[in-house]
Amino acid sequence: MDQGFSHQLVALLPRLRRFARGLARSPEDGDDLVQAACERALARRDQFQPGTRLDSWMYRIVQNLWIDNRRRHSREMAAIDAGELAEQSAAIAPGAADEALYLAQVREAIGQLPHDQRAVLMLISVEGVAYKDAAEILELPLGTVMSRLSRARLALGRLLEERALEEKAGRREGEAGATIVRIKR
């Protein structure tokens, strides 16, 4: 087999993992998704058109597998449970904790978005894919991509804002109570 293809695939792994993490919501499930995508890509290697973008092709495979999986297991587990969050905060140095916890909350909030909005948000706002490329990857009209993206981004923005305000209020009340993080469940 052409070693170059495999090497390109290896080079893409960090990005594919990041994309899959956001879709699947847990590191293990995300990596399972990437592994399955690599296997499918190699099995269908001859369907890849040389000269087109391998990253787009791989994002599409990951996304399609994710949809297939969701159909199979319609129940999804919450990615971050309270215990895990507490553990994280214990392990993080003071100061870094605020940012790390905030980012954990952001991931949780993204995990709560409707599936089709989440895929668009991950591709465009996390992976940095251009609108028209995202439309191609997801096989959607550009207008649909934009409306899903704007809904996802606004919902996320409002949620984060709300939490920031809550936290500020909590800090004012709780004086020396270190950082009190409220997580709505």
Add this chain to the structure above:
Amino acid sequence: MSDVFLDHDLLVAYVDGELPRERLAAVEAALMRDAEAWETVRLLRLSASAAARAFAPVLQEPVPARLIAAANPARTGNRRVAGYWPMALAASLAALAIGIGAGYTLRGMPQGYVPASLSSADPLAGKFEAALQAILEKGKEGESLAYESPAVGRGQVVLGHSLATGFGAPCREFHRDETRGSERRAADGIACHAADKSWSVMILPAS
């Protein structure tokens, strides 16, 4: 004069720099007169930056060995995948040596995961690191650079093809041939240039 209707789709495209140049002025003019739209823009910016930051750390994580094996099965076969670790070839060579040293230490472990806290003062690893960095910056395909650490061993890095990954991070293949004492090891690797000019390096299992 401006009859631009600032709906959310238009605003998100504005925030993401996806508006056609010729529409930009009209949208900005309309925004100046619309406080509510400005608030929307602020939220759209906030969420973009939060989402990007929330997942950025994933890129720094070591890639599990099972994924490398899945992407590169011809090379790994059913051989144990080991000695793979991503590392940043950045400004700080000291920080790099940690990544490399840990890689050597963990060679042969069934998992590709490398705890960042594991450090090792491996002088040959440091020499390899320096040689790789030097050759990556300006090397041409086929160019090689030898390195040596007296009493430990010696090795050679050969630069391979450039890989087009499609995501704007040029990557290079390289080959490493190294002898420690009487033991000789060969490995391939891939180095990708990150946006911050550092190199992210992955070593593939020995051929």
